[in-house]
Amino acid sequence: xxxxxxxxxxxxxxxxxxxxxxxxxxxxxxxxxxxxxxxxxxxxxxxxxxxxxxxxxxxxxxxxxxxxxxxxxxxxxxxxxxxxxxxxxxxxxxxxxxxxxxxxxxxxxxxxxxxxxxxxxxxxxxxxxxxxxxxxxxxxxxxxxxxxxxxxxxxxxxxxxxx
Amino acid sequence: xxxxxxxxxxxxxxxxxxxxxxxxxxxxxxxxxxxxxxxxxxxxxxxxxxxxxxxxxxxxxxxxxxxxxxxxxxxxxxxxxxxxxxxxxxxxxxxxxxxxxxxxxxxxxxxxxxxxxxxxxxxxxxxxxxxxxxxxxxxxxxxxxxxxxxxxxxxxxxxxxxx
Numbered sequence: 601x602x603x604x605x606x607x608x609x610x611x612x613x614x615x616x617x618x619x620x621x622x623x624x625x626x627x628x629x630x631x632x633x634x635x636x637x638x639x640x641x642x643x644x645x646x647x648x649x650x651x652x653x654x655x656x657x658x659x660x661x662x663x664x665x666x667x668x669x670x671x672x673x674x675x676x677x678x679x680x681x682x683x684x685x686x687x688x689x690x691x692x693x694x695x696x697x698x699x700x701x702x703x704x705x706x707x708x709x710x711x712x713x714x715x716x717x718x719x720x721x722x723x724x725x726x727x728x729x730x731x732x733x734x735x736x737x738x739x740x741x742x743x744x745x746x747x748x749x750x751x752x753x754x755x756x757x758x759x760x761x762x763x
Numbered sequence: 764x765x766x767x768x769x770x771x772x773x774x775x776x777x778x779x780x781x782x783x784x785x786x787x788x789x790x791x792x793x794x795x796x797x798x799x800x801x802x803x804x805x806x807x808x809x810x811x812x813x814x815x816x817x818x819x820x821x822x823x824x825x826x827x828x829x830x831x832x833x834x835x836x837x838x839x840x841x842x843x844x845x846x847x848x849x850x851x852x853x854x855x856x857x858x859x860x861x862x863x864x865x866x867x868x869x870x871x872x873x874x875x876x877x878x879x880x881x882x883x884x885x886x887x888x889x890x891x892x893x894x895x896x897x898x899x900x901x902x903x904x905x906x907x908x909x910x911x912x913x914x915x916x917x918x919x920x921x922x923x924x925x926x
């Protein structure tokens with residue numbers, strides 16, 4: 601506690617999870633912000649061969665009851681393995697559950713968050729479970745789920761994290 | 764049964780699911796084949812900002828016990844919404860569970876398959892549940908899971924299906 605208090609005085613921009621620094625432990629949260637642009641969605645759709653008009657056609661999306669074109673859910677969910685791999689290069693994805701709770705529109709600020717819930721050593725690696733969430737407008741959950749990954753090490757690289 | 768037998772004599776290349784033609788019903792299977800290339804993986808990684816070396820670095824992947832560079836699991840899983848949307852434009856993804864059971868390597872022939880398991884009318888749309896699988900080498904399951912989507916209609920477009 602004391603360490604955390606001291607650390608947050610000196611590094612106020614870092615989340616508590618970053619302070620325990622280099623070793624992942626249960627409860628730690630890793631985050632990343634992203635805005636998906638119209639060209640991200642076009643590129644993704646070319647790559648995935650998915651031509652769902654909800655992603656391109658504003659009129660179609662509005663007629664279906666949405667405010668704007670939807671970012672494909674699986675593209676938004678790509679934040680989770682990206683966050684994990686940015687801290688643990690070589691991570692191997694084992695499972696992912698996803699509940700798409702609210703639409704994500706092109707241009708919205710999305711925060712992806714993974715929280716370690718269980719870590720167990722297997723041979724010389726680690727099987728880690730995570731709660732996985734994406735938020736918009738601060739605390740509005742748009743994707744909710746869980747992931748499991750094999751991590752080659754629990755030593756966190758600080759790479760692209762927001763803390 | 765008779766209809767199926769006659770039809771499969773005249774259209775031996777079509778799966779049974781295609782014969783019931785235009786309306787989705789429980790049990791129907793929709794498929795799509797795909798080979799993920801090295802450039803698909805590079806493009807996807809640029810788009811998802813995922814720089815996991817398992818996807819690019821042959822030596823790294825081999826040192827980690829794999830035969831070759833891995834196609835990102837979420838890219839392989841993009842086959843599922845793509846298959847669904849190609850038959851049901853305007854489909855809205857509600858949930859997806861994914862178990863990544865075996866590695867998918869660049870250049871492998873992958874068959875994505877979704878099978879309707881439950882369909883229920885909600886207002887003027889349909890909530891459809893699917894078993895979702897990807898295979899390689901014929902019948903070797905590489906991804907196993909389930910998806911739920913809201914379909915604007917049960918009338919199947921024949922678009923990009925393999926049947």
